[in-house]
Amino acid sequence: MPNFTYPDFPLDGLLRTAAVRDPDGTAVRSGDTALTFGELDTLADRVAAWVRRETGGRPGARVGVANVLDPVFAATYYGTVRGGATVVLVNPLIREEGIRHVFAAAEVEVAFVPTATAEVLTKLSGALPRLRTVVVTDAPDGVVPGDAVPLHTALASAPAAPEPGRTDPGAIACVQFTTGTTGRPKGVLLTHRNLVANAKQTALAHRLDCASVTLNHLPLYHVMHLNSAVYAGACQVLCTDPDPLASLAAAAGAGATHYYGLPARLHRLAADGRLAGAGPAPGGPGLTAVLSGGSGLRPEAARDLRDRLGVPVIQGYGMAELSPLTHCQRPDAYRPGKVGQVVPGTECRLVDVDTREPVEVWATGEVQVRGPQLMAGYLGEQAPSRIDEDGWFSTGDVGYLDDDGALRLVDRLADIFKYDNEIVSPSQIEQVLGQDPRVADCIVADWPDEVHGGLVWAGIVLADDPDPGPYPGYGQGTVEGIDVLDVLDSITARANERLATFERIRMAEAIDAVPRTPTGKPERRGLREKLRARAAA
Structure with missing residues (x-):
């Protein structure tokens, strides 16, 4: 250890x-309090x-x-x-x-x-x-x-x-x-x-001290932010206004050094047209980093915000079982798409999803971690079933490590599926789809297939009026004025050009909204149940 x-x-x-x-x-400060x-x-x-x-x-x-x-x-x-x-x-x-x-x-x-x-x-x-x-x-x-x-x-x-x-x-x-x-x-x-250890780990990873001012633009108060700021003696500013531009103004007014936001809110902020006219240093001249966690932050959104705000937009990783933080990008080692190295006192390895043997650098496997922030167990469970005899906790997430020990997540073990024995990651396909300006949001899951195992199904929320770019006839009003099936075919074809054969989208449907949890994660479990029922029928 x-x-x-x-x-x-x-x-x-x-x-x-x-x-x-x-x-x-x-x-802590909230409004006038x-x-x-x-x-x-x-x-x-x-x-x-x-x-x-x-x-x-x-x-x-x-x-x-x-x-x-x-x-x-x-x-x-x-x-x-x-x-x-x-x-x-x-x-x-x-x-x-x-x-x-x-x-x-x-x-x-x-x-x-x-x-x-x-x-x-x-x-x-x-x-x-x-x-x-x-x-x-x-x-x-x-x-x-x-x-x-x-x-x-x-x-x-x-x-x-x-x-x-x-x-x-x-x-x-x-x-x-x-x-x-x-x-x-x-x-x-x-x-x-667990919680005291992670308070120090988080403060060190986020570089918090008594001069830091954190702006929490979150729907809920997260104990990680509370404990780490109190450990460091930092001031916390709570921003309850859901408007992303208002949160940046609050950060500037408070002299914030750290801005905390959920990926879903940061995605909206990156796409907000008002940001371009928000003036120099919209988050304030003292801002050193924007920090995100809870679900995946799209690399293109992180890059757009970095370019506009002039500070690193970095992502962390963890879960409730780990108090919660285990990994975090460092501001001076910022690489969009990765969640960074382990926080102090933490170990990480990856194991093959089938053999459970440790895999080499760059090889995909399930993420396992251990450290002082690891939970005592689950309520009502006699023994922690996801912790082995050597103290390694199986996270249920799939990813790989690079030569510097930085972790990149691929997907949840429960979300990946196989097409002809090849692992398919829904979130990887969602990232490719999300780069199309005609796609406002999307979700990918597997459609059961007796021959291949699972076919890639994509639910796509079409953008109302995107930049038409190379798509003549699109961007001239709302989606009601276009042939939705033609647009879906075009979006799918463009994405499939960038996907491996086993990742290619075989079925696509227009949907009104992506089902998500309160923390913004795609709610794939219920969707899969519906797809299985439809396939069986």
Whole structure:
């Protein structure tokens, strides 16, 4: 294991250390609201005192905390673990059945959630017998659904400070559910050590320090960004405006050094015609990097943004089971299309998808990693089935390493399929299709075939009015004014010229929208089920 050390204290020690080091430094800012590290630490103390009283001080009691993009999340997140409980992260964007699954599977007893989620929990009260207290985090007027309690009321009744407790850094600090793109969402058990180690790993990989200002243009508050910034003593600016140009203006106004965005939003930003007229350094003169993760960032979008913003647009890689970061491009070793080298203290290898033997550099295989950020296991599982006896975790992703140890991902193991025993990667074909200006979005999957195994099927969202380029008659209005089948044939033919024989698109259909998860990943599992049903019929 690489030589890598990190603080051996509980997760909330990140905040306590930052508050002692710089109590007056701004920790997090959202709109007109700003909290210093000292104020955030004090607020976490109040949450901890309430949690300890509400749960009876029982170690590991499960407390749901919605990761809304608001300073209140940071206080309830650190306060919950300081109170001796385990945080169960709740995505407030998921629907009723998803919320029911998370609360029931994790046996959540207490929850800090926004009003919309509290309303869902009120409807689900009969199905969640373990849930006894719901605290609403966004009800300043005190109006809350059902028997819920406003946050300010709960904290007003709490003791002045939490009773001191001793938390084992090896204990479970957090339960984070997977996105469920390849099956039912599973609860990932992360220890205090996992999260503290990854906070330092991320801060080092992203080059964060106490002078850094991060702009989070994200739909949710991600613990990676929170923990790494608090570890470094950096200021976090939360941008809730979905408009991409507004986020750049916010970054410039805040003096941001780091801009965090999801690939789906960065793709929209790269395609936004207003960016060309946004003036010099639209993200601000202090911006050093745009960082992305969660799903694939198209290389052409990264290059366009780099050229316009004048800074590297880099991608990282990881997953919930890894706290989450394992790889990240370095600003001085920026190569679009790759996710970079491992973060400090992490090892990576690739194994053949069939033999499971390690493969050489440049050879395609399943990505395996190990390091201090690797989860303790899954909720309800006796032994982590994806971790072998030597500590290697099988990620389910397929890729290859170059001579410098940089990783390029090809696809999910669950998404690839075979045509005449050749591996076909849907995402690779999507990248080729996406370079056609007539394609606004696309998704690729396999159509079952008894002879070849799987035929490439492509669902294509046609652009309304792209630059016609070399396509006469196109770009003169909307797609209703053209022969859609002719356009699909032309798009397919152009893509097939750039694809290997086994990758060629055999079937193409116009679709209204690509099905995606809340994090922007293509939702291929449900699509495949529909294609199989159609093929069987």
